[in-house]
Amino acid sequence: MKKAAGRTGTRRRAPAKKLYRALFNAWGPQRWWPGRTRLEVIVGAVLTQNTAWGNVEKAIGRLRRADALSLPRLHALPLRQLEGLIRPAGYFRVKARRLRALTTMIVDRHGALPALFRLSTPDLRDELLRVNGVGPETADSILLYAAGRPAFVVDAYTRRFMTRHGWLAPKATYDETARALAGGLPRNVRLYNEFHALIVRLGKDCCRPRPLCGGCPLAPWLPRGGPRP
Ligand code: SF4
Known part of the structure; x- marks a missing residue:
């Protein structure tokens, strides 16, 4: 049977x-490549949660104009200011905290993106999934589009x-x-x-x-x- x-x-x-x-x-x-740099891809992967890509592009454009699209600057941005810049992406308070959790993981545990991306694919996926607000879709988007891994x-x-x-x-x-x-x-x-x-x-x-x-x-x-x- x-x-x-x-x-x-x-x-x-x-x-x-x-x-x-x-x-x-x-x-x-x-x-289609969602971002000009690896950091933009990471930011986009968080901002696109529950919203259309067009709104993400508006939010990323505002971050770019504020010169906030480098890891040290994004990480140092006051949370209120970050919330204001990403407002077009919706759920901006939640997403600002998720972005902050991600940049904190990268800065505190790895120092910079190249060190993070030296992890093996399973370790990198686990590391991303440990961040509050990063689920499998967000983690795999970062793996595929920012890290160039087959996820x-x-x-x-x-x-x-x-x-x-x-x-x-x-x-x-x-x-x-x-x-x-x-x-x-x-x-x-x-x-x-x-x-x-x-x-x-x-x-x-x-x-x-x-x-x-x-x-x-x-x-x-x-x-x-x-x-x-
Ligand atoms: S169900 Fe969706 S994917 Fe399948 S034929 Fe219809 S529109 Fe296309």
Whole structure:
């Protein structure tokens, strides 16, 4: 008898390479890199929590104009001033404290970014996850985009399309989701970067809260009866 899918785990394996190829063929390279420097990527990874990227760009622009985008200056900025500068990103009080917790970890434990990024990938991930307010998505964004490590970033767009196609149980964990997709791919930074950017585009252009499956590059993989709720 066929083993039933778990309540929370993955279901049938997603054809990751084919999905990537279909998205890439449809939309080409996204050339998406969230930040000009490694510090900007780190700041962006925190600020993007629960907000659109456009708001993050506004907040980063304000930090840049205030000349606050170096680790010593960002770390020394009074919390109130930091809150004011990142206000466009929303939840600015919480995010200011998260940024401060991150810069404190880097400055107090490692001195500077190069020392932090000399850690092995598992150690670096653990170090990031120990910081208050840094979850797996934020940690993996920093690993992939700031540290150049092959960490697959899972976001709400990823979960949405995977669930709709029946490749993921609705309550699958972050790690189960990452494994369900990245498990079928070579561990490659450029590939993970491009795939994530393509999934973001998928979520914005097609796989919205109300899916627009007509013309979607992933329509050939729809389950019988259409997307799952
Ligand atoms: S085919 Fe429909 S459900 Fe599947 S990814 Fe595209 S929009 Fe989403």
